[in-house]
Amino acid sequence: MMAQARLAYIIAVRRIISGWGLELILFLGMLMAVALLSSAVIFSNLLAEAALRHALSEATPEQANFWVRVFSGQDAPPTTEGRNSLYKYTLDFAEDRIAARVKPHLRDQGRFFETSTFFFTGHPLLELDNEVRPRGEIKYVAGLTPERMEVVQGRWPQIVNPGAPLSPSNPLEVALDILGAELLQLGPGDEMGAFPAASFTDPESIPVKVVGVFRRTDPDDEFWYGAERTFSYKNDQWTIVPLFTTEEVILKQIFPVYPSLYTDTTWFYYLDRNSVRAAQVDDLLNSLRSIKYDVRANLNNSSSRIRLDGLLEDYKEQLLLAQIPLFLILFLMIGILTYYLALITGLVVKSRAAEIAMLKSRGATTGQVGSLALAEGLLLATPAVILGPLLAMGVVKLLGKVFFGLGGGGNLSTVPVELSSSAFLLGLAGGVLGVIVLTASTLFAARQGIVEFRQMGARPPKTPFIHRYYLDIVFLALIGLFLWQIKSQGSFLVRPLGSQGLELDWSHLLIPLLLLLAIGLLVMRLFPMVVGVLARLAETVGPSWLVHGLRHVSRDPIVPGALVVLLMLATA
Known part of the structure; x- marks a missing residue:
């Protein structure tokens, strides 16, 4: 077997050298088959990546990001330990069963932890009729980093004596945004009282001290999407001024005084729009569906708003429509390439009809003649399979820059063009197609011996x-x-x-x-x-x-x- 393979290799090399003209045409046909089939996969992947990037870049914050909210009401444990334990459970749930599922695609996370509404006392402006008096929640916002907020007066709140109860000498430290400080006419060092506006009968008032005033560095930052009512505002009916503090203050100073106080915890998840690849869309969709089901089934008093799955489903549908012409061309290419290779190999085999007939007359079997064609095809197809995908990638990269640039999608011209394993496999299929056509044509011609060959040459x-x-x-x-x-x-x-x-x-x-x-x-x-x-x-x-x-x-x-x-x- 090895001797026959070596002989087939030697004869195939000599054939290629002696008939280099037709062999070059046959090689170019195989190279074109590999390159065109590989380019179909590469361009399909490029189209998918470009469409996904366009869909995500044009998506609104509400479409790209999502939030999950948990409300703790009367069914929450009415003790400090119970409230802290419940809060920790929700934090673990959010981290392990929500964030962990989509973490590779998240740019940032935010958490808004707030109590129910409080009324304020201690100043005439604060002690108006309940219908019009200022009010606000006590809030903690995870993610208020120096990049997102600036303390313009005073300092940020902290807990001074964690084990001591709230008292005039140990007040609750809070910060106000600039509008809230103007509405309450308070600043760093001013004190007031606060008590729950509902759900309590004759509630105890707690001492509150304003220690700082801050402002957001960029109110239009996507981090604040869905948080329009998180900061101070005033309309025809209400004057809302939230009191911002730390998470530790709420857990260790507010809950001991009001263990049955209503609270809301909202997690915001911000998508990294450049991290999602087209091949990851299905996995991301499955993760979002799991999050929806898990929150609804296993997190009490919860709600969520996830529109990213709908955006990705629309993307998949639009991509499928856009790929139909590409698939049509691919099917046409396969048919035309098969015909072209059959035509070229037919000419090659026809030029060797005398040689094939002579080999048959000297005892060569049809299989041995076919093995010569197989070796020749492999010698031609191997460099074609190696060079074809590389050629296809270069052409697709050039066409992608030209077409996306002409279409006004300059940002899409930077979409990476990658050579995937699928492109190599389809290119390999093009090379195998050329080898099969050459071998099959040779086997078909090898059915006749020298007598039949001379008869065909002498007759019409x-x-x-x-x-x-x-x-x-x-x-x-x-x-x-x-x-x-x-x-x-x-x-x-x-x-x-x-x-x-x-x-x-x-x-x-x-x-x-x-x-x-x-x-x-x-x-x-x-x-x-x-x-x-x-x-x-x-x-x-x-x-x-x-x-x-x-x-x-x-x-x-x-x-x-x-x-x-x-x-x-x-x-x-």
Whole structure:
């Protein structure tokens, strides 16, 4: 076996060197097959990445980000230890069963922990009628970093004596935003009282001391999406001034005084719009669905708002629509490349018909002749498989920059073009296709020996097998029936039973290829007839070389007819 393989390799190398002209054309055909098939995958991936980046970059904060809220009410444990334990459980739930599922795609997280509304006392402006008096929640905001807020007066609150109860000498330290300080007319060092506005009968008032005034550095930062009512505001009905403090103050100073106080905890999750790749969309969708179900089923008094899954579903549907022309071209390319390779290998094998017949006459089996073609095909296909995907990546990268730039999507021209394993595999399929076509053509020609070869050279060419038995008419009828069945199904897209998404009906992608195949069969059937008519017309007015040439083509129309069909397919 090794000796036969070595001999096949030596003969294949000598064949390639001696007939380098046809071999070069065959190699270019294989290279084109590999490059075109690889480029289909690469461009499909580029299209998916560009569409995803566009969808995420154009998404509003409400579409790209999401939040989960937990309300602690009367069913919460009415003790300090119980409230702290419940709060810790919700924190662990949010970290382990929400954030952990989407952490690779998160740019940032925020947490807003707030109590129910408090009334204020201690100043005439604060002690108006309950309908109009200022009020506000006590809040903790995780993420109020120096990049997002600036303390313009005083300092940030802290807990001075964690174990001591609230008293005039140990007041609750809070900070106000600039508008809140103006509405209450208070600043650092001023003190007041506060008590719950509802759910308590004659509640105890706690001492509050303003220790700082701050402002947000960028109120339009996406971090503040969904937090429009988190800061001070005034309308025709209410004057709302939140009191900002630390998480420790609420847990260790507020809960001991009001253990049954209502609280809200809201987690905000901010998507890193550049971290999501097209191949990760399905996993991200599954994670979002799991979060929705888990929050609804296992987190009491909870709610959530997640619109990112809808955005990604729309992206997948639009991408599928955009990929239909690409898939159509891919199917056409496969058909045309197969035909082109068959034509080129047919010419190569025809030029070697005498050599093949001689090998058969000297005892070579059909399998041994086929092994020579296999070795030759592998020698040509190996560099094509290596160079084809690289060539495809360069072409796609260039076309991506040009098309996205002309389309006004300058930011999309920077979408990375990657050479995936799928591109290599499809390119490998193109190389294997070339090897199979070359080997099959050689095996078909190896059926005849030296006697049959000389008989064929001494006799006029026979009518092609497919025309002799009118198989092309049978194929045309079958193609027409198949096209009728496909068209009766309707659209390219179908919605399978039990699924809410659309899927591509791959059978519809065969329509252009089948139409071209049908036209090619008609051309091959009508071409010799048309040439024969032209030969008769040229007998009276044309030169003899033209008449003899047309007659020869009409009697042996395979090669020129195949070139006509190839030109037609390439134009299509």
